[in-house]
Amino acid sequence: MGNYTGGLSERKKLILKAVVEAHIEGGEPVGSKYIVQSNLLSCSSATIRNEMAELEQLGYLEQPHTSAGRVPSELGYRFYVDSLVEQYANTTRDIVRINQLLKAKMSELDQILETASKLASSLTNYTGIAIKPKVSSVTMAKFELVSIDNRNFAMVMITSGGTVKTKKVKTPAAYSPDALARLSELINSQICGLGADMITLPIIMQLENDMAENAFLVNPAIKAVYEVMNELDGGELRYSGLNRLLDYPEYSDTQHLSNLLGTLENQDEILELVSDPQSDEINVLIGSESPVKVMNNSALVFKPIKKNGRTVGVIGVIGPRRMDYKKVLKTIVEIGVSISNMIDGERALKQGEDNGGDDNG
């Protein structure tokens, strides 16, 4: 990219940019006169009108009705955002402040992400999202079985990613402490390192065999392992600042807002959306670029959070299509870097092994 002009004259670009920014700010169609007043250009409104008519024909602008000003089309936003992305791809300034805001009692990733989402929301005035996304190929690194009473024990699992999960297991019959210790031993030696799809029936039968008269403990335990793996696989999705949606007239249509809220709550669609990012850096989905229909009038900006090259979370914001992309991109990039610094200790940006080389624009 870099010098790719997109087929637009320099003046058209300026006008397009002016229209987009004016519309983002005001929310209303932008007329030729307004552009002239902002004197970014030295020409008359008639000239602007001609240019705008062409921009409309090219698909960058739209006209709600004959005598209204112009509004950016999806393509218009896309053009605008692409130019911004170049600009912000490698921003790392101003992060000090965000670092400070995030630093409060943060130790677990979940908490970091949730706080980050709140932060993103309050800094941008849109709705923030935080996701612990679908992580395929989770394996277990370590098990510990903790007795609660002789019919219940807690299963503590540490995944390859370092996440700790616990699950209470209720056994069909009373067990002895020895049986539990033996089970722990076996699971640690047999199951560790396996993914969900590698724990097959033969392995389970072998376990039952090895447990002899305590075979009844195997099934509930394995079930717990499965459940945890699936839980991790599902991911968790949290929003903050949902009420900020209401600040924008775009969502004054009750039906539309209702649909959006419903979709957001359902989680599945959104999770799928962000679990499969196009870029490892910042992603921007404008309107119908998102496969979720109800988001046709909205935009979604998000950024995967990586640790040692693996995606461990996502942060972002959701808002109207006429989102203040400038502010949002900046904020999300900064928060992203800040989180990376936090969870990776010093070496925040390690050279990716297969992430396709360099990323300095």
Add this chain to the structure above:
Amino acid sequence: MGNYTGGLSERKKLILKAVVEAHIEGGEPVGSKYIVQSNLLSCSSATIRNEMAELEQLGYLEQPHTSAGRVPSELGYRFYVDSLVEQYANTTRDIVRINQLLKAKMSELDQILETASKLASSLTNYTGIAIKPKVSSVTMAKFELVSIDNRNFAMVMITSGGTVKTKKVKTPAAYSPDALARLSELINSQICGLGADMITLPIIMQLENDMAENAFLVNPAIKAVYEVMNELDGGELRYSGLNRLLDYPEYSDTQHLSNLLGTLENQDEILELVSDPQSDEINVLIGSESPVKVMNNSALVFKPIKKNGRTVGVIGVIGPRRMDYKKVLKTIVEIGVSISNMIDGERALKQGEDNGGDDNG
């Protein structure tokens, strides 16, 4: 109560009930003519008008403006609800279906409550809430320390209530397996059974003393304990069906809706509200009966979930003041019973020490 008439003639009660139900259904002021048409009463509209005028003077009805019909006042709803509460206080039927709906992959209380909230929302068409409420006097029953690597370990804590919580602990220096075992031993003997406010400095210093050269492990561990206790203390609050709020014109005022969403998201106020129920059975807060100002036009119906006499959660719904209390009360009671059955195994309804008796409706 039972036969307490509330000072109203039987006819006034009938009229009040008719007005409330008509308004709940239609959302609009109810005129005298409408009441006549529903022929629950055999008298003319003029008579109804006289009665309604009196009901208004008594404070049970309100008139939005001179030539509109009547709308129930808060007092009117309260009267209506109180009569319903009598009716539903001991319902236990129809629970079979709810039982089935809840039975999917339910093992942990968190999951049960969240699913119950969704269920409540979809059955009533209002917004469902599920809460693991503020539980003061949490103590720890058991600790287990699981090594991750020589600078990190996971702390597994089982509370007096049987909840299992884990916390990752990062140590300021590398530690030996022996040190960890020793720490585990000490914590289990010293901290178990203590509440958050009983872990005092002398105790911590004693621990450090006992750990000798491994004293550096004590502080991070104790910090983790504190964090878990506070977490439990805070409770967790989940909503489902937020979009259903939009089905009601009461929330078409954007500003109002925004405030409500903000309050709901903030959690603190709502948690406090439901953590201190007036009744162990079903609670109904109508409009300004709730101390949360933004809920003046809303109603909150909730029911504590008890296990062995201790409150372990809350389920309920939030909706407009003109809520279909009949349906909601029935639904919440039924879901509540269903959950109780589930988490208590067989003896779902233990003879309350102070819950007062039988319940075969």
Add this chain to the structure above:
DNA sequence: TTTAGCACTTGACCTCAAAGAGTGCTAAAA
């Protein structure tokens, strides 16, 4: 290629009158 000017279109907004719903009150009926 740019600009000035003008006719035209369109949604936003205001006013006004009519319609409709529901009341309170009075006087007659039960």
Add this chain to the structure above:
DNA sequence: TTTTAGCACTCTTTGAGGTCAAGTGCTAAA
């Protein structure tokens, strides 16, 4: 004493009509 019919009154809702301002497209001149 209670209920009912009838009527005048009040207030909101709705729609038509008219004005206004914004912004355009187009033409002709610079």
